[in-house]
Amino acid sequence: MISWRKHYKKGLIAIGLLLSTSASIYGQDGDPKNGEKLFKANCTACHALDKQVVGPALKGVVARLEKDQGLGKDWLYKWIKDNKALRASGDKYANEVFEKFNKTEMQQFPNLTEKDIDDILAYTTNPPAPEEPKKDAGTATATDGAQAAPANNTTSNIVIISLLAIAGLLVWILLKLRQLVKLGQSEDLAGLNETRVKSFSEIYAKYHYVGKGLLAVLAILATYGVWNWIMWIGVYKGYKPEQPIYFSHKIHAGENKIDCQLCHSSAKYGKVSEIPSMNVCMNCHRTISEYNGKYLEPGKDKAFYDGEIQKIYAATGWDSEKQQYTGKTTPVEWTRIHNMPDFVYFNHAQHVVAGEQAIINSFNKKNPDNKIDVVCKACHGKIDTMNVVQMANDFTMGWCIECHRTTEIDMNNGYNKEYFKNLHEKLKKQYPKDGGKITVDAIGGLECGKCHY
Incomplete structure (x- = not known):
């Protein structure tokens, strides 16, 4: 009995050692959560877990390397830290990988420690389950729908009762009208009919002063209405057209904190803020072929966003399977939202560079409960909260003049x-107003020639 127990304990120890060795071999001696952060920071530009991007899919890479090539993590340490030196040493498999992926040289990561690499490999071996995407306010869930069903039934009942009440009222009115018609045909009203005014001319002759006064009031109101309509021609505040490819600024600039000028590169130093080319989109979406974000807009799901990414590929002629361009491109016909008239001169650089801090300070002073952190938002609104971009302001001459009259200039900046x-x-x-504070109008901000030439 003692001998059996002794061998049983040895067996358990052996199994434990085998499992721990196995875990070590297949990258489980690292921290997958920290590995996920390192993977996203260093690897996602060229790699994904479950498919080839620029480089191969990395899920299970440790086990696959051990099985196919008989290589362990020591080889991966060398490859990740300095793959160029590893290839130069004549390593056969390192050169095979280099040739297989079109001689695309992998970035070197000498800054990563072996512990960092262990964490990354642990993530590729056993990635943590993805978090559920968060839904924007107003997104209905199945539970919400079940709870809302009784309320909908109640609403329907109220509508039906209201319609029946209206129908009853209409029947009552018809009956009363019928009684009035009969009364009009009776002899009792014969005397009254004789005293009635027979024509409009008689009414006007009797009340012509009142009539002229009403006509004058109507003329004034009509003139004001026409003038007001003319003044608001070309003002499209709130205009938000649908675009051929759906682009959510809330996801890109809000959730992912992408700087405005990464895409609108000419906004700071150019006259106009250009519409980014599709190649700018492909800087990121060459390796981001599906949406894995945590945010979902109401009424939209992951499949919707994935479909819009495919539209980018179709427009640029990108084959995500072969990881190369086909040469067949399709122009995208974007709908312009902000458009200055031809007779107006506006320079983005002048406002974004010279007036950046002055505009931000002025806006925040006038809107203490709605402060901004970048100058773009002063005119375009809080773009980083918009799923569909819209015109946030009037962009009228009066709107510009008011800004020039109230925006204080920083006379101490370099320029x-x-x-x-x-x-x-x-x-x-x-x-001398406000203790000598100088606003834009003091340096020519109201001169006609500044904006009209």
Whole structure:
């Protein structure tokens, strides 16, 4: 009996050692959660877990390498830290991988420690389950639908009762009208009919002063209405057209914190803020072929976003399976939202560079409960909260003038300090309001030629 127990304990120890060795071999001696962070920070530009991107799919790479090539994690340490040196050493498999993937040289990561690499490999071996996407406010769930069903029934009953009440009222009115018709045909009203005014001319002759007054009021209201209509031609505040490819600024600029100028690169140093080319989209979506974000807009699911990414591929002629361009492109006909008239000159660079901090400070001073952090939002609204971009302001001449009259200039910044060097004292005397504070109108912000030329 003692001998059996002794061998049983040895067997358990052996199994435990085997399992621990196995776990070590297949990358389980790292931290998958930390590995996920490192993987997303360093690897996702070229790799995905479950499919080939620029490089091969990495899920189960440790076990696959051990099984197919008989190589362990020591080889992966060398490959990840300095694959160029590994290839230069004549390593057969390193050179085979290089040739297989079109001689695309992998980035070197000498900054990653062996512990970091262990964490990444643990993530590729056993990735944590993805979190459920969060739904925006207003997104209905199945439970919400079940709870809303009784409320819907109640609403339907109220509508039916209201319609029956209206029908009853209409029947009552018809009956009363019938009684009035009969009364009109009776002899009792014969005397009254004789005293009635027979024509409009008689009414006008009797009440012509009142009539002229009403006509004058109507003429004034009509003139005001026409003038107001003319003044608002071309003002499209709230305009938000559908685009051929759905693009959510809330996901890109809000959830993912992508800087505006990464896509709109000419907004800071150019006259206009250009519409990004599809190649700008492909800088990221060359390796992001599906939506795995945590945010879902109401009424939309992952399949919807994946379909829009496929539209990008169709427009640029990108074959995600072969990881190459086909050469067959399709222009995208975007619908323009913000469009200055031809007779108006507006320079983005002048506002974004010279006026950036002044505009932000002025806006936040006027809107303490709705502050902004980037100058773009002063005119375009909080784009990072918009799923569909819309015109947030009037963009009328009056709107621009009001901004020029209230935006205080920072006379101490490098540009203004040098350019207005000899005008500081003169301007302070000429514009003594608010303790000598100088607004844009003081330096020509209201001159017609500044915007109309």
